[in-house]
Amino acid sequence: MRRIATTSGFSATLKGETLVPPDKSMSHRSLIIGSLTRGKIKISNFLKSADCLATLDILRELGCEINFPDENTLILNAQNAYREPKKDLYCGNSGTTMRLLTGLLSAQNLKCHLTGDISLSKRPMKRIIEPLTLMGARIKSNEGKAPLTIERAELNGIEYISPIASAQVKSALLLAGSETSKGTTTVLEPYLSRDHSERMLKFLGSNIKTFRKDGLFGSTISHTPLIPKDLTIVGDISSASFLLVGAAIIKNSDIILKGIGLNPTRTGILDVLKSMNADIELLNRTEISGEEIGDIRIRYSPDLKAAKIEGEIIPRLIDEIPIIALLATQAEGTTIIKDAGDLKNKESDRIASVARELKKFGAKIEPTEDGFIIEGKNSGKGLFKGDCEVNCYHDHRIAMMGYIAGLISEKPCHINDFEWVETSFPNFLKTFENLQN
Numbered sequence: 062m063r064r065i066a067t068t069s070g071f072s073a074t075l076k077g078e079t080l081v082p083p084d085k086s087m088s089h090r091s092l093i094i095g096s097l098t099r100g101k102i103k104i105s106n107f108l109k110s111a112d113c114l115a116t117l118d119i120l121r122e123l124g125c126e127i128n129f130p131d132e133n134t135l136i137l138n139a140q141n142a143y144r145e146p147k148k149d150l151y152c153g154n155s156g157t158t159m160r161l162l163t164g165l166l167s168a169q170n171l172k173c174h175l176t177g178d179i180s181l182s183k184r185p186m187k188r189i190i191e192p193l194t195l196m197g198a199r200i201k202s203n204e205g206k207a208p209l210t211i212e213r214a215e216l217n218g219i220e221y222i223s224p225i226a227s228a229q230v231k232s233a234l235l236l237a238g239s240e241t242s243k244g245t246t247t248v249l250e251p252y253l254s255r256d257h258s259e260r261m262l263k264f265l266g267s268n269i270k271t272f273r274k275d276g277l278f279g280s281t282i283s284h285t286p287l288i289p290k291d292l293t294i295v296g297d298i299s300s301a302s303f304l305l306v307g308a309a310i311i312k313n314s315d316i317i318l319k320g321i322g323l324n325p326t327r328t329g330i331l332d333v334l335k336s337m338n339a340d341i342e343l344l345n346r347t348e349i350s351g352e353e354i355g356d357i358r359i360r361y362s363p364d365l366k367a368a369k370i371e372g373e374i375i376p377r378l379i380d381e382i383p384i385i386a387l388l389a390t391q392a393e394g395t396t397i398i399k400d401a402g403d404l405k406n407k408e409s410d411r412i413a414s415v416a417r418e419l420k421k422f423g424a425k426i427e428p429t430e431d432g433f434i435i436e437g438k439n440s441g442k443g444l445f446k447g448d449c450e451v452n453c454y455h456d457h458r459i460a461m462m463g464y465i466a467g468l469i470s471e472k473p474c475h476i477n478d479f480e481w482v483e484t485s486f487p488n489f490l491k492t493f494e495n496l497q498n
């Protein structure tokens with residue numbers, strides 16, 4: 062059912078404490094890497110969002126038993142993994158599901174067919190097909206895009222230098238490498254992309270090693286049986302970023318976000334907020350299931366200044382760029398975002414969609430080949446007039462960016478197809494309503 066969210070119009074102060082949804086990247090991996098153990102594990106604080114449920118349904122089809130003893134805890138029994146599926150494996154809107162499972166399934170010597178929704182079917186899959194083919198995989202595609210058919214094949218390890226820093230490419234190859242008994246697989250990337258796969262594999266007893274070589278970031282893996290161990294998922298910093306930016310730009314806000322994942326490969330948003338002068342502090346830092354976690358306090362920050370965002374930080378905040386673009390409209394000076402050309406390959410072409418939708422609010426944002434140039438305004442005033450309709454192009458992060466822009470608009474705004482927030486943040490509206498007073 063199509064849903065429209067309506068913002069109230071320049072009124073909402075955010076105050077109080079809240080949890081955010083469990084991490085999406087880790088939730089996918091807890092099922093996928095958890096199933097590599099061929100054992101029984103408990104996964105606590107699992108994200109029941111549309112994307113992660115796509116992964117879950119596919120693992121059931123591949124022979125895993127999955128039960129929920131309570132709302133966000135699941136028991137995964139992978140003793141019968143992996144049997145040949147009897148139907149298409151539908152990945153929905155989820156690039157992580159399709160790319161990681163293609164890596165895993167290529168190494169199982171079975172036949173399967175992976176499909177996706179209209180957005181996923183437009184996204185590039187060559188980036189995984191090419192290196193997996195070098196490993197011996199046999200994958201047919203629609204000119205490098207989904208649907209993908211994986212034929213039976215035996216794989217061998219390779220060394221692969223990825224031209225892009227992509228955790229999905231790296232993880233697809235590491236999963237294939239972990240499941241092939243012939244040789245070692247090494248993946249090198251130009252900057253370090255999120256390393257949840259490496260950490261979780263290590264936590265479950267894999268022999269994976271990470272290293273630096275010739276300025277590149279590498280990981281090496283070969284087949285070792287993994288040990289079933291329970292996993293707990295941390296709060297998703299990408300979902301938290303909508304609250305962080307909301308609080309920084311909405312007058313008088315003061316919030317604490319509890320239990321947020323602080324893996325350094327994901328915390329680029331915190332570095333940017335600090336460098337832009339946001340009033341932010343980290344509290345209660347600790348570790349859980351091999352991942353760092355803590356609370357984040359952020360207050361309304363009237364003296365935000367522009368930033369230059371480029372290079373190694375880009376993979377550390379790639380999913381936060383839509384909301385950072387909105388943040389930049391509220392900062393003094395010109396913000397430049399570069400080296401982020403891969404935004405064109407996300408759930409929507411985010412260079413086009415972010416610029417188009419923020420312009421509707423009156424923002425001065427120009428798209429470039431690999432980012433944006435954003436002219437900020439004096440902060441502390443309701444920048445936007447509002448009274449506009451936002452479209453989200455099957456993209457959850459555009460819907461949520463539009464909602465926050467609506468909160469600093471003088472007149473109410475409508476965000477069309479708001480059901481897309483289910484992809485990563487099912488309780489989005491409730492979370493904001495609870496903080497607004």
Ligand code: S3P
Pocket residue numbers: 085086087157226227228229230232254255379380
């Ligand atoms: C993800 C990796 C990133 C990110 C995506 C989730 C993951 O994609 O944008 O939302 O869970 O591995 P790329 O690997 O394409 O950069």
